[in-house]
Amino acid sequence: MEAYMKEIEGGIAAAKGFSAASHAAGIKYQGREDMALIYSEEPCITAGTFTTNNVKAAPVIWDMRIVYGSGKARAVVINSGIANAATGKEGMAICEKTAEALSAEYGGSREEVLVASTGVIGMQIDADRITAGCRELFSKKASTTEAATGAARAIMTTDTHKKEISVEVTLTDESKVRIGAMTKGSGMIHPNMCTMLGFVTTDAAIDKKLLQHALTTIVDETFNMISVDGDTSTNDTYVVLANGMAKNTPITEKGEDYMRFKTALHYVSEYLAKQMAADGEGATSLFECHVAGARSVSDARTLAKSVIGSSLCKAAIFGHDSNFGRFLCALGYSGVSFDPEQVDIWYESAAGKMQIVKNGMGSGYDEAEATKLLSEDAVTVLVDMHMGSAEATAWGCDLSYDYVKINADYRS
């Protein structure tokens, strides 16, 4: 990690002026917390990326209006259990009531409260439960690591563990800014129906356009490079709230401070993206593909994503089976043109590194050794296309019986 950056405690509430809360509102789940709040003492500028799905959940439409409209926000209210998607006008009314209820607590406007939901599509959220939940959340909010962790847990659906991180960055004038983040779910471009939701808070003073620019670039390199199952959710949301309370010299151009802030935002985003891929539904291992020697970054990304998105490659990783033809096949149908007889492939994991394919054919490697490499918790397939010098990395997970089990009866 760079000298100007260090990991700190505090999660989503780590940055100055931010607090968090969680609450069991009984939206759908019983016996667990299912609502979370992120709140800032001061108004924040926002940046965000949202699902490209033509069917957008009500909260996505609500948030896009705010983030791409006024661009100002004070809070985010999140619920798990019900996605509030395919819910028509009633669903939009729930967003309004939620924002209304929360903003009433501090005497603000509902137009500065973001809303996010994840869970089953096509069910309505009970208005009384979610508005009562807002009041409880506001009264319970705290700027503590415990409160942040509670929030990170409350937004989980089929996730097996919470995903949160926070860092402190020292800028060139020695002022320190903090970034806190949490996510849930298992994908973004190809997320699972349980949806990717991600939230970042920072006390950095930064120009809104620069913040959105940094976020968009970073999402392309991190969340957009993971896939669990090829299904793009109706609810995907990744938003940043920046309240400027660190009082640093505002970052208004692409200088050294912007670079430091962006590096830190990239660090937390990549960390969380990999956490989501590794925690893909039913996953037993993180499946990474690094493609080098491509003609362009775009080609490299397409190739890497084709490999980690292939059901057959994913099943081979689950079986620790060195069926390298599947990697060649997935590169081949990616849509990128290349010379198959130039392709080299290696496996790399905690157990070592070994070349598997040389010039498009099996390298005559040792099968037992390959199985050993593929049996680790995290497996990387390194590909050299020998067509140029661009590279990219994508992250996914293996395809297991449990993926089918979880999704054959998700609603029960």
Added chain:
Amino acid sequence: MEAYMKEIEGGIAAAKGFSAASHAAGIKYQGREDMALIYSEEPCITAGTFTTNNVKAAPVIWDMRIVYGSGKARAVVINSGIANAATGKEGMAICEKTAEALSAEYGGSREEVLVASTGVIGMQIDADRITAGCRELFSKKASTTEAATGAARAIMTTDTHKKEISVEVTLTDESKVRIGAMTKGSGMIHPNMCTMLGFVTTDAAIDKKLLQHALTTIVDETFNMISVDGDTSTNDTYVVLANGMAKNTPITEKGEDYMRFKTALHYVSEYLAKQMAADGEGATSLFECHVAGARSVSDARTLAKSVIGSSLCKAAIFGHDSNFGRFLCALGYSGVSFDPEQVDIWYESAAGKMQIVKNGMGSGYDEAEATKLLSEDAVTVLVDMHMGSAEATAWGCDLSYDYVKINADYRS
């Protein structure tokens, strides 16, 4: 079925002048037949469609040269067990030797022998075994239903049953032409690694360009509308051999006879495509999606394929779980733009038909009834987009534990 067409016995050897054979050559499998021959007494014109994968197996490259070159063929030699893909120059030499060995039997040229392989990628085929197999196949060939069925079985890999059909078509001058066909595998545009191979023989006298035109159109409506797992194989092949031995007035224009022939070719292709989808690896049911009310046929196809290709929709079908949000979600990320609040969805199966989604929201249907509809061997999701009048159908299968099981350790 139209009055001018009827199903007949005979499979791939049903058309005049065609014979078939199968043989246990020990290419990779033990204790089963793994080579097949299709042979015509007279030279044939050919039409074909092949994988779009950038990594093409050696036999695909060999066949494309013939079909799109001279366009003439006498025979097809097929092996299962090894795909002869990612095999470099040695793999191409195997194609040459195979064609050479077969053509030597009847004193012809190797340039008129098509070759097809299916199985594991990255392994070499033993030249002595496959050339010895060619000699055996030629000596065993027969124009019988038994020989045809033997061939349809010998080309199977993870298929659970053989796929063959034959029809007789009466043309306007009362002459009769026959079409015989067989396939193996579970997909085409998104086929499984065990690959889609399909072969059609006909004794119809038909212009080569018309034959290719009919085939291309039909493949777009049949094989290109099925998907098992989103992985496009290196070996996909669908070829027609037409020897003209029915002595019908040659079909040289798009008149009534062309229409009858094309209808019959469509019939056998759709039959086999649906058979492949229903026999997708690990499948417990055929999963059909019919989209109506789309702006264009292209939109309708994209929407229907997005639904049957979705892992989450497939898992819901496996679980007989009416998680209709997943269908809306898959329509939404297809890339086709539409008004989500116009969408209507019904389930239809042998157990009945019921509306599930009305104007983009749950219709308030009975869950137990929906589960009953989804518990049949074949389930159709009917979608009306209310955006236009175009329609299309796509076929897939559910996603089961067995898919993972089969593919986590396919090679052993």
